[in-house]
Amino acid sequence: MRLILLVAGTFLLGAETPEDRAQRYLVALLKLNTSNPPGNETLVARYIESELEKVGIRSEVLGGDPNRLNVIARLGGDGSKRPLLMMAHSDVVPIEPRLWTVPAFEAFQKDGFVYGRGAVDTKALLAAEMSVLVELKKRGGRLNRDVIFLCEADEEAGSTEIQWLIQNAWPKIDAEFALNEAGARELTPDGTDVFQVQTSEKVPTRVILVARGSAGHGSLPRKDNAVAHLSDAISKLVKAYMPVQMNTTTRRYFRELAKLDEYRWMQPLLPKLESDRTMFETANEIGDRDPELDAQLRTTVSPTMLRAGMKVNVIPNQAEAQLDVRRLPGETKEEVYERFRKLINDPLIEILPEPGQVMPATEPSSLTTDLYKAMERVFLSTAKKAAVIPYMSRGATDGAFLRAKGMAVYGVPVFRRDDKPGRAHGNDERIRLTTLREGTALLLKIVEEIALAK
Ligand SMILES: [Zn+2]
Numbered sequence: 001m002r003l004i005l006l007v008a009g010t011f012l013l014g015a016e017t018p019e020d021r022a023q024r025y026l027v028a029l030l031k032l033n034t035s036n037p038p039g040n041e042t043l044v045a046r047y048i049e050s051e052l053e054k055v056g057i058r059s060e061v062l063g064g065d066p067n068r069l070n071v072i073a074r075l076g077g078d079g080s081k082r083p084l085l086m087m088a089h090s091d092v093v094p095i096e097p098r099l100w101t102v103p104a105f106e107a108f109q110k111d112g113f114v115y116g117r118g119a120v121d122t123k124a125l126l127a128a129e130m131s132v133l134v135e136l137k138k139r140g141g142r143l144n145r146d147v148i149f150l151c152e153a154d155e156e157a158g159s160t161e162i163q164w165l166i167q168n169a170w171p172k173i174d175a176e177f178a179l180n181e182a183g184a185r186e187l188t189p190d191g192t193d194v195f196q197v198q199t200s201e202k203v204p205t206r207v208i209l210v211a212r213g214s215a216g217h218g219s220l221p222r223k224d225n226a227v228a229h230l231s232d233a234i235s236k237l238v239k240a241y242m243p244v245q246m247n248t249t250t251r252r253y254f255r256e257l258a259k260l261d262e263y264r265w266m267q268p269l270l271p272k273l274e275s276d277r278t279m280f281e282t283a284n285e286i287g288d289r290d291p292e293l294d295a296q297l298r299t300t301v302s303p304t305m306l307r308a309g310m311k312v313n314v315i316p317n318q319a320e321a322q323l324d325v326r327r328l329p330g331e332t333k334e335e336v337y338e339r340f341r342k343l344i345n346d347p348l349i350e351i352l353p354e355p356g357q358v359m360p361a362t363e364p365s366s367l368t369t370d371l372y373k374a375m376e377r378v379f380l381s382t383a384k385k386a387a388v389i390p391y392m393s394r395g396a397t398d399g400a401f402l403r404a405k406g407m408a409v410y411g412v413p414v415f416r417r418d419d420k421p422g423r424a425h426g427n428d429e430r431i432r433l434t435t436l437r438e439g440t441a442l443l444l445k446i447v448e449e450i451a452l453a454k
Pocket of ligand 1: 089122181
């Protein structure tokens with residue numbers, strides 16, 4: 001009896017498809033609460049370790065904090081090419097429980113969706129990568145390069161663990177290129193399957209503006225009113241057309257985008273956008289029409305927090321604003337501060353960098369690597385009408401730290417966007433199970449295309 005059960009069990013395990021396996025992993029991962037802070041990502045690390053062990057993949061669980069461990073596993077290749085890294089983070093952003101209509105940590109399923117914090121960002125990718133790694137192991141094909149799997153903690157709050165890994169375990173994750181989160185796949189109204197590969201990211205550069213004036217009674221207006229000076233300064237920054245800069249990624253992005261029906265209006269503007277003389281006016285025209293495109297062309301400023309005063313009849317001597325500045329990777333912080341100073345042009349305003357996490361600014365990943373070309377081939381063969389477009393994300397990821405080390409990192413667009421706007425970091429975060437399954441199959445194709453010896 002025992003023997004029969006064992007045989008049946010082995011048979012079932014053997015019959016599990018990569019898609020089924022990814023689904024089983026995702027359900028388990030969503031039940032592990034890794035809200036950051038505090039993270040507790042070791043829950044995920046131990047789960048992955050035990051799952052990989054079941055199929056004979058040895059992994060290493062390591063990190064700078066026992067509650068926040070990372071996982072590294074490696075399948076050996078024949079060494080003829082440099083390794084491929086598949087990475088995904090294990091932490092998630094916190095939830096606001098009263099805004100969720102379904103449980104956030106139970107892998108609740110309804111109407112073909114699985115709900116849970118991290119379903120989109122980015123436990124689906126984590127599950128798919130685990131499943132692909134296991135599939136490669138099971139199929140046993142010869143690999144032309146090592147395939148490294150990395151599950152890293154603390155992406156959402158401080159990126160402390162990717163920095164720890166670079167410091168302490170670099171040879172274990174060093175690779176020619178990496179597949180990471182932040183790719184975007186979407187169907188346009190005319191039926192084109194658009195695969196956006198993230199190859200670059202803007203750099204969060206938080207800024208504090210401080211206005212200082214004299215305090216006094218509200219009944220006597222003063223020219224140096226700190227609140228008035230601060231609001232002037234903010235409005236100057238927000239209204240200004242910032243300088244335009246393009247890089248290899250954004251140049252190709254605009255060119256490819258203009259081929260889609262929705263963006264055909266950009267076609268006559270493209271030559272003007274590429275010429276230094278007309279770039280600025282053209283960018284203004286494009287930006288006025290579509291803020292998302294504008295954000296690809298320049299450093300952006302969003303005032304988000306204000307602090308001033310405590311009583312309506314007292315003029316405060318200080319007022320403070322925080323700005324969420326997203327810098328183009330080709331600009332330095334100093335250049336941005338200097339420009340802000342000139343635009344504001346007010347001795348009562350001081351510009352301070354916000355203390356906190358500093359992200360590196362990096363060159364975009366190359367569009368000519370074997371991995372980028374392999375993705376292009378796979379994506380173009382996936383749909384009848386497909387477009388592959390590199391893009392720079394407005395949000396930052398751990399990939400920036402690896403790019404800064406010279407690794408080509410790509411946000412791989414295997415999952416179709418199920419909701420618009422997306423629910424990453426939002427309420428009732430969810431992914432369609434068919435989306436997960438299709439994405440897993442696609443990821444497997446890409447990894448086989450780049451890592452299987454022909
Ligand atoms: Zn993420």
